[in-house]
Structures are given as C-alpha cells and as structure tokens.
Amino acid sequence: MRDGISIPVYNFSGLEPLLTTDNDTIRIINFWATWCRPCVVELPYFELINTKYKGYNVEVVLVSLDLESAISSKLIPFIKKQQITSTVIVLDDVDSNTWIPKIDKEWSGAIPATLICKGGECDFYEQSFTYMSLEAALKKML
Amino acid sequence: MKTLKILAVFATVIAVSAFAIHHKTEAVILEGYEIGDTATDFSLKNVDDQLVSLSDYKQAKGFILVFTCNHCPYSKAYEDRIIALDQEFKGLGYPVIAINPNNPDSYSEDSFEAMKVRAKDKGFTFPYLIDEGQKIYPQYGATKTPHVYILQNTTAGHKVCYIGAIDNNYKNATLATAHYVSNAVNELLEGKEVSLAVTKAIGCSIKD
Numbered sequence: 001m002r003d004g005i006s007i008p009v010y011n012f013s014g015l016e017p018l019l020t021t022d023n024d025t026i027r028i029i030n031f032w033a034t035w036c037r038p039c040v041v042e043l044p045y046f047e048l049i050n051t052k053y054k055g056y057n058v059e060v061v062l063v064s065l066d067l068e069s070a071i072s073s074k075l076i077p078f079i080k081k082q083q084i085t086s087t088v089i090v091l092d093d094v095d096s097n098t099w100i101p102k103i104d105k106e107w108s109g110a111i112p113a114t115l116i117c118k119g120g121e122c123d124f125y126e127q128s129f130t131y132m133s134l135e136a137a138l139k140k141m142l
Numbered sequence: 143m144k145t146l147k148i149l150a151v152f153a154t155v156i157a158v159s160a161f162a163i164h165h166k167t168e169a170v171i172l173e174g175y176e177i178g179d180t181a182t183d184f185s186l187k188n189v190d191d192q193l194v195s196l197s198d199y200k201q202a203k204g205f206i207l208v209f210t211c212n213h214c215p216y217s218k219a220y221e222d223r224i225i226a227l228d229q230e231f232k233g234l235g236y237p238v239i240a241i242n243p244n245n246p247d248s249y250s251e252d253s254f255e256a257m258k259v260r261a262k263d264k265g266f267t268f269p270y271l272i273d274e275g276q277k278i279y280p281q282y283g284a285t286k287t288p289h290v291y292i293l294q295n296t297t298a299g300h301k302v303c304y305i306g307a308i309d310n311n312y313k314n315a316t317l318a319t320a321h322y323v324s325n326a327v328n329e330l331l332e333g334k335e336v337s338l339a340v341t342k343a344i345g346c347s348i349k350d
Contacts, residue, residue, distance in 0.1 A: 035215050036346060037248070065344050067215060067313065094311040097320075100342035109307075110286035110347040126285075 005076045009068065009090045012099035018061060020120055025057045026141050029115040033065045034074045038128045039112040043082070045131040049138060050086045056142065060086040065111060068092050116141050174283010177339045180299040181291065184278045186241065186271035187254070189261040194239065194269045196293070196300055203235030204294040204303070204330060206323060209284040211242045212260045213251035214346035217287045219312050221264050224288070227308070227323060228268040236327050238268040243279035243287070248349035276350050286345030292326050292336070303330060306341030
C-alpha cells in the first residue's frame with residue numbers, strides 16, 4: 001500500500017481462474033513490467049481498449065512481473081504517474097518453468113505477452129502490439 | 143490523462159517500428175536451435191576489446207553460453223550465480239561465455255562502455271561479449287535475458303544440449319530447488335544425456 005494504491009499479489013494458482021471467463025466476457029491479460037520498455041510503450045493501447053470497450057464486457061488485466069521488492073518503489077509510482085485505470089495485479093511465482101507452459105506452451109517467457117480470453121479459450125500473443133493490431137486481435141473474439 | 147496521451151502519441155511512433163521488429167523476431171524463434179542442433183561459432187568483441195570465439199578454447203569440453211545484459215532486473219538477479227557457474231565449471235571444461243544481445247540504441251545501459259563498467263564492478267571471471275549488429279542471438283533463437291544455451295563439443299561441432307533458465311528461483315538463489323544448468327553440466331560431465339533439456343523462465347525481451 002502506497003499513495004492509496006494497493007496492488008494484489010497472486011501466485012499462479014491465484015491467477016489461473018482469470019484465464020476462464022463466462023461466454024459473454026472477454027478478458028485481455030497483458031504480462032508486463034515497469035523495467036520492460038516495449039511493455040511500457042504498448043500500455044496506453046491497453047488503457048484505451050479498456051476505456052473504449054467497457055460497454056462491451058471487455059476487461060483488461062495488467063499482470064505485472066515486477067519483483068515484489070519493486071512494488072512500492074517502482075510499480076505504484078508508475079501506476080500513479082501514468083494514471084492507469086485498468087486492473088493491475090502482480091504475479092509473484094518463482095516456479096516459472098511450471099506456470100509459463102500453462103499460459104501457453106509456445107511462450108518462451110519473454111515479455112510483453114498477452115492473452116485474450118473468452119469462455120474457456122484464450123488466444124496467446126508473444127509480441128508487442130500497436131493500437132490497431134490489439135484492437136484487431138480483440139475483434140477476433142468479439 | 144495528459145501524461146498518458148503524450149506517451150501514447152510518442153509510443154505510436156516507436157510501436158510501429160517495434161511491431162516490424164516483432165515479425166522478424168517471430169521468424170527467428172522458428173529458426174532458433176533445438177536440442178541436438180549444432181550451434182554456430184562466432185567472433186565477438188569482449189569487454190577487454192579482444193575478439194572471442196568458441197574455437198579459441200582448445201581444452202573446453204563445452205560451454206555455458208549465457209545471453210544476458212546490464213539493464214534487465216532478471217539478469218542482474220542472476221549475475222552472482224553466473225559467476226558461480228563459471229567458477230564451478232570452468233576448471234571442469236565448461237566455461238561461461240556471456241553475450242549481450244541487445245542493441246545499445248534501445249537501452250543505453252547495455253552499451254559496450256557500460257558493459258565494461260559492469261564486468262569490472264562485478265568482477266566477471268568470464269568473457270562478456272557484445273553481439274554487434276545483433277547477428278548471433280537470432281541464430282541461437284534467444285528471445286530474452288538471461289537465456290542459457292549449454293553446448294557440448296563433439297566431433298560434429300558444438301551440440302546444443304540445454305536451453306533455458308539457470309534455476310527455478312530468480313529472486314533467491316538459496317531458495318532454488320532445481321538447479322537446471324548445474325544439473326545439466328554435471329550430467330554431461332558424467333557422460334549422460336541431459337534429463338531436463340528445456341526450461342522456461344521470465345526474462346527481458348531482447349531488443350534489436
């Protein structure tokens with residue numbers, strides 16, 4: 001807790017239920033960190049999607065992989081400065097060799113990486129997005 | 143929202159080029175090495191300004207090749223463990239060679255000058271090479287830092303025997319319960335196959 005912002009910290013089993021939604025909801029889950037420059041570059045697009053598609057049952061969850069020790073020194077000041085309105089959680093689970101393949105078996109572990117989930121299905125993207133390409137990926141699910 | 147909007151405009155310019163880079167990276171991943179492939183040799187500049195190649199190591203049985211860099215928190219978290227691997231295995235024939243695959247134009251912290259400073263400050267006991275022009279890491283298929291490739295010298299060349307992470311706890315070396323790289327090298331030294339040859343870990347994506 002800092003500056004009135006508190007970030008929930010999950011392990012993978014806490015995160016896993018987010019990969020499933022009901023059939024009317026699309027959840028965009030973006031894996032990022034404050035130290036990852038291409039991640040920070042694309043965050044505004046996720047924010048814009050979160051605002052623009054709010055009425056369409058689209059939800060953006062930004063999963064930060066910042067180290068736990070950086071939550072109050074780096075992550076919270078970043079969220080405040082950039083006025084992030086999407087949900088931000090921290091995934092703190094060191095056993096990445098177990099959970100990375102559960103996100104997607106092709107994921108090398110590099111970030112940014114993004115899941116777009118609807119019902120029990122998720123599309124996985126190990127890439128950077130532009131606003132156009134992110135919206136196009138979302139529309140495939142709408 | 144002002145800050146964010148400014149960032150968004152600025153980001154559009156960068157993201158267009160980042161997206162173009164992505165397509166290149168995707169192709170690279172497909173072309174990268176798999177276990178059993180023969181890895182390319184290279185001639186890259188070390189922090190002492192000398193060129194280093196795998197073929198310089200006449201006595202080596204193989205190599206612990208680590209793609210790593212200065213700026214990445216995960217790389218920093220593993221620096222001491224990379225030094226420890228070199229100290230443990232260099233004498234046994236598996237020296238560490240570190241390569242910084244990042245374009246310094248993307249991260250000034252990863253410049254050649256900054257690499258020299260980092261290597262000196264941390265007392266690296268192994269070469270820390272710059273992949274000038276980003277030509278070597280795509281051939282290996284490295285996507286992030288740190289990303290380890292263990293090579294075994296065979297008559298057919300440098301055989302890729304392990305690809306992945308150093309251990310299973312980036313936060314705390316003493317809490318790691320699976321020491322992937324040590325185990326793999328020990329198995330090779332015992333003449334065995336590597337039992338866990340591919341592992342996954344979070345890392346900082348490599349920037350062209």
